[in-house]
Amino acid sequence: MTETLGAGSTIGILGGGQLGRMLSVAAARLGYRCHIYDPAPLPPAGHVAEKVVTAAWDDLRALQQFAASVDVITFEFENIPAATLDLLEPVCPIRPGRQALAVSQDRLTEKDFLRDLGLQTAPYAAVDTADELDAALLDIGTPSILKTRRLGYDGKGQARLQGAQDAAAAWDAMQGAPAILEGFVTFSHEVSVIAARGLSGEVAAYDPGENLHRDGILRETRVPARLTAAQRSDAVLMAARILNALDYVGVLGVELFVTAQGLVVNEIAPRVHNSGHWTQNGCAVDQFEQHIRAVVGLPLGDGGRYADVVMENLIGDDMDRVPDLMKARDVALHLYGKPERRAGRKMGHVNHIQRPKS
Amino acid sequence: MTETLGAGSTIGILGGGQLGRMLSVAAARLGYRCHIYDPAPLPPAGHVAEKVVTAAWDDLRALQQFAASVDVITFEFENIPAATLDLLEPVCPIRPGRQALAVSQDRLTEKDFLRDLGLQTAPYAAVDTADELDAALLDIGTPSILKTRRLGYDGKGQARLQGAQDAAAAWDAMQGAPAILEGFVTFSHEVSVIAARGLSGEVAAYDPGENLHRDGILRETRVPARLTAAQRSDAVLMAARILNALDYVGVLGVELFVTAQGLVVNEIAPRVHNSGHWTQNGCAVDQFEQHIRAVVGLPLGDGGRYADVVMENLIGDDMDRVPDLMKARDVALHLYGKPERRAGRKMGHVNHIQRPKS
Numbered sequence: 001m002t003e004t005l006g007a008g009s010t011i012g013i014l015g016g017g018q019l020g021r022m023l024s025v026a027a028a029r030l031g032y033r034c035h036i037y038d039p040a041p042l043p044p045a046g047h048v049a050e051k052v053v054t055a056a057w058d059d060l061r062a063l064q065q066f067a068a069s070v071d072v073i074t075f076e077f078e079n080i081p082a083a084t085l086d087l088l089e090p091v092c093p094i095r096p097g098r099q100a101l102a103v104s105q106d107r108l109t110e111k112d113f114l115r116d117l118g119l120q121t122a123p124y125a126a127v128d129t130a131d132e133l134d135a136a137l138l139d140i141g142t143p144s145i146l147k148t149r150r151l152g153y154d155g156k157g158q159a160r161l162q163g164a165q166d167a168a169a170a171w172d173a174m175q176g177a178p179a180i181l182e183g184f185v186t187f188s189h190e191v192s193v194i195a196a197r198g199l200s201g202e203v204a205a206y207d208p209g210e211n212l213h214r215d216g217i218l219r220e221t222r223v224p225a226r227l228t229a230a231q232r233s234d235a236v237l238m239a240a241r242i243l244n245a246l247d248y249v250g251v252l253g254v255e256l257f258v259t260a261q262g263l264v265v266n267e268i269a270p271r272v273h274n275s276g277h278w279t280q281n282g283c284a285v286d287q288f289e290q291h292i293r294a295v296v297g298l299p300l301g302d303g304g305r306y307a308d309v310v311m312e313n314l315i316g317d318d319m320d321r322v323p324d325l326m327k328a329r330d331v332a333l334h335l336y337g338k339p340e341r342r343a344g345r346k347m348g349h350v351n352h353i354q355r356p357k358s
Numbered sequence: 359m360t361e362t363l364g365a366g367s368t369i370g371i372l373g374g375g376q377l378g379r380m381l382s383v384a385a386a387r388l389g390y391r392c393h394i395y396d397p398a399p400l401p402p403a404g405h406v407a408e409k410v411v412t413a414a415w416d417d418l419r420a421l422q423q424f425a426a427s428v429d430v431i432t433f434e435f436e437n438i439p440a441a442t443l444d445l446l447e448p449v450c451p452i453r454p455g456r457q458a459l460a461v462s463q464d465r466l467t468e469k470d471f472l473r474d475l476g477l478q479t480a481p482y483a484a485v486d487t488a489d490e491l492d493a494a495l496l497d498i499g500t501p502s503i504l505k506t507r508r509l510g511y512d513g514k515g516q517a518r519l520q521g522a523q524d525a526a527a528a529w530d531a532m533q534g535a536p537a538i539l540e541g542f543v544t545f546s547h548e549v550s551v552i553a554a555r556g557l558s559g560e561v562a563a564y565d566p567g568e569n570l571h572r573d574g575i576l577r578e579t580r581v582p583a584r585l586t587a588a589q590r591s592d593a594v595l596m597a598a599r600i601l602n603a604l605d606y607v608g609v610l611g612v613e614l615f616v617t618a619q620g621l622v623v624n625e626i627a628p629r630v631h632n633s634g635h636w637t638q639n640g641c642a643v644d645q646f647e648q649h650i651r652a653v654v655g656l657p658l659g660d661g662g663r664y665a666d667v668v669m670e671n672l673i674g675d676d677m678d679r680v681p682d683l684m685k686a687r688d689v690a691l692h693l694y695g696k697p698e699r700r701a702g703r704k705m706g707h708v709n710h711i712q713r714p715k716s
Contacts, residue, residue: 008697025383029692031706046408048383048407281642284688284709329660329662331642333387337389
C-alpha cells in the first residue's frame with residue numbers, strides 16, 4: 001500500500017495560486033516535477049513549474065490528458081467541482097482523497113463529521129428554508145451567522161444576524177442555497193494546527209500557531225501560540241483524530257478556538273494552509289515539503305521547529321512596505337509574483353524570525 | 359545608476375545546473391521570472407524556471423534572442439566563453455560584469471589581481487614552456503602543483519610535482535596549454551567567505567564557513583568556522599576589497615587558507631558558491647536571494663545568521679542515505695533532480711541545523 005513515487009516522478013497540482021507555487025518549489029527541492037492545472041492563464045505557480053495547463057474545470061479532454069501525464073494529483077484548494085474529480089480519479093490517484101474534499105466542501109457535512117468524532121464545534125443547524133431559519137434561530141439564538149453550505153471563502157456568502165429581525169434579509173442573501181446557521185463561540189484567541197498524515201498512516205504535526213484575523217482575512221500567525229501544555233497536546237491529538245478518520249494523505253489545517261470549555265474546531269482545510277507558512281523559516285521540513293512527501297509516499301519529517309516565527313501576510317497595499325522589509329533584519333520575504341495588486345488580495349508574506357535571546 | 363528592475367522582470371541565467379536552479383527559485387520568491395540558457399537538454403534548473411533555451415554557447419541567433427528576451431543576465435559558472443559574452447553584452451547588461459569573469463577564468467590573472475590588491479596568495483609563477491617550468495621549480499620548489507591557466511574544475515587539468523624529476527610528465531599533462539606553477543601553503547584549515555555587492559556599491563557578507571574537502575571536492579561546510587574575531591573580520595574585509603576592486607555586482611565566493619602568517623586566498627568564484635548553501639537554512643536571506651537582489655538592483659540583506667548549520671554535499675552514492683536523512687531531525691534536504699547518479703557528481707546537499715542548547 002505504501003508505494004513510493006521515485007524522484008523524477010511528476011505531481012499534478014490542481015490550482016496554481018501561491019499555495020500551488022510553494023508546493024511546486026518544495027517538490028523540486030526533493031527532485032520531483034510539477035504540472036499545474038488552472039483555468040486562469042499565467043498562474044503564480046507557472047513560474048516554477050515544469051508545465052502549466054490552462055483549461056476549465058469541465059474540460060474533459062484537458063483533464064484526462066492532465067491526469068494521464070502525471071503520477072499523482074493533489075490540489076491547493078478544496079472547492080474543486082466533484083465532476084472534475086470524477087473525471088480525474090479513474091486515471092490517477094488523488095491525494096488527499098475524495099472523502100476529505102466531500103467533508104470540507106460542505107459546512108454542514110464538516111460540522112456533522114467533527115461532532116461524530118467527539119470534537120466540539122460551534123452550535124449549528126441546517127437551514128434549507130426561511131422557516132427552518134426561524135426554527136434554528138429559536139434554538140441557537142443571536143448573534144449568529146448564516147452561511148451557505150458550499151463555496152464560502154474569506155467571508156463571502158455569509159450574513160450576520162443580530163436578532164430575529166435580520167432573518168429575512170439573511171435568508172435572501174443566501175439566494176436559495178442550502179445554508180447552515182452557526183452560533184458564536186466565546187473564545188480568547190484562535191490557533192491552528194498544521195498536521196500531516198503519510199501514505200502508510202504515520203502522523204506528524206507542527207506546533208500550533210496563533211492566528212490574528214482582520215476583516216475576515218488572516219493577517220498574522222505567531223509561533224509558539226499562547227497555549228498550556230495540555231491544550232497543545234489536545235490540539236495535536238484532535239488533528240490526528242481528524243486525519244485518521246478521513247484516511248487522509250497530505251497536510252491538513254485545523255483552526256481551533258481556545259475557550260474556557262476547551263478547544264472548539266472552527267474549520268478544517270484539506271490542504272496546506274496560510275497559517276502554516278511560518279514553517280518555511282522555522283522548520284527543516286516545511287508544510288509544503290511535508291505535503292509533497294505525503295502524496296508521493298515518502299516518510300514525513302517530524303515537524304520539529306528550530307526557530308520561533310511571526311508570519312505576516314502582505315495584503316494589497318502592504319506591498320508598499322516591501323522595500324523597508326528588505327532591509328530589516330531576520331525578515332524572510334515570500335512574494336507570489338501576482339501582477340495586479342488589489343484590496344484584500346494576498347500578494348505575499350513575510351516570516352519574522354525570532355532569534356533566541358543570548 | 360541604481361536602476362531597480364521591478365518584480366515581474368525576467369532574469370536570464372547562463373547555465374542550468376543546481377546553482378541556476380536555486381537562483382531561479384530565489385528569484386521566484388521575490389516575484390521575478392527566470393529564463394535558463396544551457397547547451398545541455400533538460401537542465402536541473404528547467405523544472406523551476408519559466409523558460410529553458412537549449413542551445414550552444416556559439417549559437418549566435420539563440421544568444422541574441424535570449425538576451426533580447428530578458429532584462430538582465432547572470433550566470434552560475436565562470437567558464438563562459440568570452441565570445442559568448444561579446445554577443446550578449448551589447449543587448450543586455452551582464453552582472454557580475456566582464457572584469458570579474460576575466461579575472462577568475464585565468465588562474466594567473468587572478469593571482470596577479472589578488473597580489474596587486476595586497477592580499478596573500480600561494481607562491482606562483484607563469485609557465486608557458488618546459489624551460490619556464492624548470493626555472494619556476496627553482497624558485498617555488500616542491501611539492502608544488504602545475505595547473506592550466508584556464509578551465510580547471512574540481513581537480514582536472516592539474517599535475518602534482520614531488521620533485522624536479524616530475525617536471526617533464528607534468529608539462530606533458532598540460533598538453534601545451536599555458537600554465538601556472540603554484541607552491542603549497544601550510545594551513546590549518548580552509549574557510550570561505552560568501553559576500554555580495556549591490557548595484558549601488560553596498561557590501562554584505564555572511565559569516566565565514568569552514569570547508570572540508572575530499573578528493574578535491576567540497577564535502578562539508580560548517581558555520582561558524584574556527585576563526586578568531588580578528589581573522590573573521592580580516593576575511594570579510596578581504597572579500598570586500600575584492601568586490602570593490604572588481605566593481606562587482608552579485609555574490610562572490612572567496613576561499614581562504616588559515617595559516618600562521620594570516621589568511622591566504624586560495625581562489626575566488628564570481629558566483630554563488632557551494633560553500634554558501636548553508637545560508638538556505640541559517641539566514642533569512644540566503645546567498646541565492648542575495649545574488650538576485652544584487653543583479654536586479656534591490657537592497658541587499660544584511661547576511662545575519664539565525665542558526666548554525668553543517669552543510670553536507672550528497673555526492674554519487676551518498677544518495678543511498680536520503681531515506682535515513684529524511685527521517686532525521688533538523689535535516690533540510692536539497693536535491694537537484696539529476697536523473698543519473700555518477701561517482702563524484704553532486705546530486706544534492708543537506709543542511710544539518712544546529713539547535714541552540716537550551
